[in-house]
Amino acid sequence: MKKLRFIYYLSLFAILSQVITACNSCSKQGVDVTQDLYVPDSVIEVAPPQVSKAVTEQMMQNISSPVETAALIKGLKIPFNKNFLASTKQAEKFNTNFEKAFALGLYGCDLGYLNMYEKTSFVVDYISTIKRLADDIQVGQFFDFNTLKRLATNNENLDSLILISQQSFNRIDNYLAETNRSMLSAVIVAGVWVEGAYLSSRVAQISNHPRIRETIGEQKTILNFLLALLKVYDKDPSMAKLITDFENIKKIYDEVKITYEVGEPEMVEENGVLTFKQTDKQIIQMDDELYQRLIVGIQELRNNLLKL
Numbered sequence: 001m002k003k004l005r006f007i008y009y010l011s012l013f014a015i016l017s018q019v020i021t022a023c024n025s026c027s028k029q030g031v032d033v034t035q036d037l038y039v040p041d042s043v044i045e046v047a048p049p050q051v052s053k054a055v056t057e058q059m060m061q062n063i064s065s066p067v068e069t070a071a072l073i074k075g076l077k078i079p080f081n082k083n084f085l086a087s088t089k090q091a092e093k094f095n096t097n098f099e100k101a102f103a104l105g106l107y108g109c110d111l112g113y114l115n116m117y118e119k120t121s122f123v124v125d126y127i128s129t130i131k132r133l134a135d136d137i138q139v140g141q142f143f144d145f146n147t148l149k150r151l152a153t154n155n156e157n158l159d160s161l162i163l164i165s166q167q168s169f170n171r172i173d174n175y176l177a178e179t180n181r182s183m184l185s186a187v188i189v190a191g192v193w194v195e196g197a198y199l200s201s202r203v204a205q206i207s208n209h210p211r212i213r214e215t216i217g218e219q220k221t222i223l224n225f226l227l228a229l230l231k232v233y234d235k236d237p238s239m240a241k242l243i244t245d246f247e248n249i250k251k252i253y254d255e256v257k258i259t260y261e262v263g264e265p266e267m268v269e270e271n272g273v274l275t276f277k278q279t280d281k282q283i284i285q286m287d288d289e290l291y292q293r294l295i296v297g298i299q300e301l302r303n304n305l306l307k308l
Contacts, residue, residue: 069196070116072211073203080117084202085110086195086306088129093307097137098238101184102305104133105191113199134172137184142171183233190242193219193226198302201295216294217284220253245305249297256294257285 074080086106094103111126134140176185200215227246233239263279286294 069200069215070113072215073113073199074116076203076207076209076212078203078207080119081202082119082122084199085113088125090306091129091133094133096238097181097184098187098236100133100136101187102191102194102242104130104137105188105193106195106306107133107191108188109192109195109199139172139175142175183236183239186229186233187239187242190226190230190246193222194298194302194305197298201298204291204295213291214282214284216291216298217256217286218258218282220256220258223250223253242305245301249294249301252290252293252297255286255290259283259285 088107091103091107094100107126107130111123111130114122114126131140131143134143172185176182197216197219200212200219204212204216223246227243227250230239230243230246234243259282261281261283263281265276266279267274268277269275
């Protein structure tokens with residue numbers, strides 16, 4: 001499991017933890033969390049939300065990461081396919097800090113896919129691209145790229161790799177907040193989400209496994225919360241355009257219905273210790289036609305944002 005968290009710290013920021021924690025809270029109470037979220041004007045006008053260290057740590061322990069999607073893909077015996085990834089040559093097309101922050105999240109997600117399949121021959125290229133993007137938005141000083149590169153390519157000292165990555169992104173998030181650039185953290189998260197959904201959609205075209213179908217369907221919940229976060233910054237022209245792009249895929253996701261059934265807790269043994277296990281069930285309802293439209297919509301969103 002520790003290896004599954006490698007790019008977790010290279011791709012998700014603390015800013016997402018607040019909205020996802022709220023999502024999990026609703027789902028456990030049997031609430032339909034697929035409805036649109038309302039962000040009060042007072043929140044938008046006063047200041048962007050701040051996330052406590054405690055909430056951040058909770059996210060690090062409990063929230064799924066893009067690399068877990070990669071683990072799912074590999075677990076289904078889907079062969080590695082480099083064509084699923086964004087070419088690092090595309091990075092040259094990103095000119096503004098906004099675009100580079102989005103690309104930073106996107107390539108971070110791709111790096112998780114590479115790491116899961118242990119494609120070390122490609123890792124250096126992606127880490128180097130991430131370094132250039134991070135330097136361009138003035139956050140590269142928070143990465144120890146030489147150490148990250150050595151640990152990633154040699155598959156050694158994974159605990160150190162995780163710790164360095166976590167510390168780096170915590171510093172970046174804090175620095176962006178201190179320099180009044182918290183919006184870029186949200187943009188990076190958007191890049192992570194888009195690429196994670198895209199990888200799942202590519203696999204869905206070659207596998208009918210129900211877990212992939214569920215993975216794509218459950219993105220509705222995350223998308224709703226992510227859009228609520230992005231809308232905090234909707235006065236920025238670049239963000240307004242990104243929100244419009246996300247709204248297009250949301251229109252399709254609005255047709256997906258997600259409900260939750262509260263199950264009875266079960267006593268299970270884990271590592272020699274008895275503990276309770278929740279048996280809550282998530283139910284995703286969408287027909288085949290809607291499923292195919294989601295796959296196409298996700299791929300169109302990603303390719304448009306990647307300027308393909």
